[in-house]
Every structure is written in C-alpha cells, then in structure tokens.
Amino acid sequence: MENGEKTATDSIMSFISAGVRRMIVSGPLRSACRYKKVEALPVLLKGEEALQFSFYTDNKVFHFNAINMGDIQKQIEELLTEGYKQWEIECEDKSAKILMNKKGNFKVMESAASTSAEKTKSHNRQKNYAFKESRPLDMLIQLGLMNKDGKILADKQKKFRQINKFIEIVESVSANIDEGAHILDFGCGKSYLTFALYYYLNMVLNKNIKITGIDLKEDVVEYCNQLAEKCGFDNLKFFAGDVSRFETEQKCQMMVTLHACDTATDFALGYAAKNNVKIILSVPCCQHELFKQVENDVLSPMLKHGILKERFSALLTDAARGQLLESAGYKVSIMEFIDMEHTPKNIMIKAVRTRREPDIKKLEDYRKMAQAYNINPTLYNLLEEELNG
Numbered sequence: 001m002e003n004g005e006k007t008a009t010d011s012i013m014s015f016i017s018a019g020v021r022r023m024i025v026s027g028p029l030r031s032a033c034r035y036k037k038v039e040a041l042p043v044l045l046k047g048e049e050a051l052q053f054s055f056y057t058d059n060k061v062f063h064f065n066a067i068n069m070g071d072i073q074k075q076i077e078e079l080l081t082e083g084y085k086q087w088e089i090e091c092e093d094k095s096a097k098i099l100m101n102k103k104g105n106f107k108v109m110e111s112a113a114s115t116s117a118e119k120t121k122s123h124n125r126q127k128n129y130a131f132k133e134s135r136p137l138d139m140l141i142q143l144g145l146m147n148k149d150g151k152i153l154a155d156k157q158k159k160f161r162q163i164n165k166f167i168e169i170v171e172s173v174s175a176n177i178d179e180g181a182h183i184l185d186f187g188c189g190k191s192y193l194t195f196a197l198y199y200y201l202n203m204v205l206n207k208n209i210k211i212t213g214i215d216l217k218e219d220v221v222e223y224c225n226q227l228a229e230k231c232g233f234d235n236l237k238f239f240a241g242d243v244s245r246f247e248t249e250q251k252c253q254m255m256v257t258l259h260a261c262d263t264a265t266d267f268a269l270g271y272a273a274k275n276n277v278k279i280i281l282s283v284p285c286c287q288h289e290l291f292k293q294v295e296n297d298v299l300s301p302m303l304k305h306g307i308l309k310e311r312f313s314a315l316l317t318d319a320a321r322g323q324l325l326e327s328a329g330y331k332v333s334i335m336e337f338i339d340m341e342h343t344p345k346n347i348m349i350k351a352v353r354t355r356r357e358p359d360i361k362k363l364e365d366y367r368k369m370a371q372a373y374n375i376n377p378t379l380y381n382l383l384e385e386e387l388n389g
Helices: 008-017 070-080 137-143 154-176 192-204 218-231 264-272 307-327 358-373 378-387
Strands: 021-026 039-044 048-056 061-066 084-091 094-100 106-110 182-186 210-215 235-242 254-261 278-285 330-336 347-353
Touching: 008 070, 008 084, 008 094, 008 106, 061 192, 070 084, 070 218, 070 347, 084 137, 094 347, 137 192, 137 218, 154 210, 154 278, 182 264, 192 210, 192 218, 192 235, 192 254, 210 218, 218 235, 235 278, 254 264, 264 307, 264 378, 278 307, 307 330, 307 347, 307 358, 307 378, 358 378
Parallel strands: 182 210, 182 254, 210 235, 254 278
Antiparallel strands: 021 039, 021 084, 039 048, 048 061, 084 094, 094 106, 278 347, 330 347
C-alpha cells in the first residue's frame, strides 16, 4: 500500500464523495474476473441522485443503480475483491488514477479536473437525457452510432439528435407508464429508437419495462434480437408479423409506431384504441391513401397541382387520425418530432387516453371534415363500431 493509512476502499470512496462525474474500472488482474470493464455515471432516478454501474463482458452489458453510499461502497468492495488494475475517477474539481496490483497494493495519482470536461449530473436534468456525446455507451456503440471513445459518427449525427428528441417526448409521458408495463413497437425496423426507449425506461427510470417489436422483415427481426442479446436487454424481444393481423394476450399499456408506411399506421392506431392502450406515440409515414380520395371545389386551385395535393393529403390524413383518436377518448398532441432539416417525416402524434366512452362532439367535428373533403380513411373504418357503439 502506497497511500498512507487509507485503504483502497477509503481512497476510492473519498473521490466519489467529492462529486464523481465518471469512473472507469479496467484491466482485470485475474482470469476469474467477471467483467472486462466497469463504468459508473451519476444519474437522477425519480428525482434522487444515484450512481449507475455498467458491467461489460465480451458481448453483453449489465446495469445496476446504486441509490446510496452503502450500495456504492458494496459495489466498490466487490470489484476490489475481484481485482482490477486501473481505476480512473473524474470528479467535479479533480481527477485521479488509482493503480492496483494482485497483492492489493495501490498507488493514487491525483490531478486537477480538466476545464474542458462537461459536468455529468443526470440523465433527465439536461435535454440530452441518457445520451451524450463523449460518454461511451455500449448500446450506441452496438447500434453503430458511436465509437469506443464516445464520439458520434459523422453520418449518424442526425439519428443521434432524433433519438434524444424522442426521449424528450417519452419523458413527457413517462409518469403515465407503470412499472412492469408492456410496450408494443409496430413496424420497428432496425429499432434505434426502440433500444433507446428500453434503455431510458429500464436503466434510467428503473421501470422494469418489457418491449415487443413487430416487423415484417425476418432478417431485421433476427438482427434486432441478436443486438438485444449483446446489449443484455433481456426484456426486449422482436417478432416477425403483420400489424394488420397482430394479436396478443398480453395487455399493452403503450404503443409506439415509428414510420409505419401508409395505412399500417392506421392499423396500429386502430389496434391501440380498440385494446384500450393508454399511451400512443406515432410518427406516420407515406400517407398515400387520401391522395386518391380528397376532393373540394373551393380548394381545386391547389388540389390540381400534384405536389401540393400530396402535401395537403398527408396533413389531412394526420388531422383525421388525431380527430378520430380524440373521438375515441384520447388527449392528442400533434407536434414536430424533429426539425425538417433532419428528416421530412417530422410529425408525431402523441395520444394519452383520458376517457373510455366516445366523445360525440369530436366525432361530429370529424364527420364534418370528412364530408367537406370527401374522405373515408382506414382508421375510421377500423374504429367505426367503437365510435358509434
């Protein structure tokens, strides 16, 4: 021991108590060590400060949130017992590197904190929540968005901003998501946002959520299941299936449908409304259905131009969807999902159920709009029985 009378535990805990921003434990000293690396970052969990430990193996990462100093010290002692060569700790106003050997001897090298380092205070106090550049995160590395140094790849910057915007919206409804809830993701694709959703709800908010992703493409489903296994996301599963024919006995509290094409969005929304799903987050895509239907004499100077008719039909489609969901008992917000410069598919429908019975006034307003533009969208036909029940 080369640090006076202090034990290794005392030294490490003194730095953590000084306001730890980040700790990385690496260099296993014995073949029996369970992890290749351990990372710890401060987070806010339901308003309380905690330290989140991420334990990295060859192909998985496991997480544990230590909510008090006793839990933190227990984790430190377990890691010291296993034996790791290097401990790097960055605090608010100082940094330290602690070198260990197999005999338990250690050396502390302390320095002033880098003035350029960003303070890491919480996942949900700042706009970027759990996902920040310069903070390596295994999930983002596995998804191909980030390199091992925590740098977002140049061609993935837009996707990274989209993920953070999505989590910002999820945070606004997170109080309505119960612990242990089941979430369905229809038309999940390669599932960047699905993985982000799982990480945020389970690793940051500790809600023990199960997510099921559904997509038509079996190769995409296989890829996503392999990725979930690598990330250690045990309650994230993907299945091949058609949204229009999907059935499950599991009660779903939240449904996500991101870029489901054309009427696939309507089948997802119809499923959610008919099955009393509490929360819906939908980003529609390729709204073609009403293009062939819409007619209005007053708007004929606009509708005669194909490009204008296409854009108007897309807006009309989502307006009808929002009104029908309100008629079915949801509080609906239609918002910009992400700036148009990042993606043209930039509208999100956020709906939270507030009542069970249909809203007759909202339904009457929908009918007036449908009559004015000569439209009969798929979602109305799916919900007609419930709305007119």
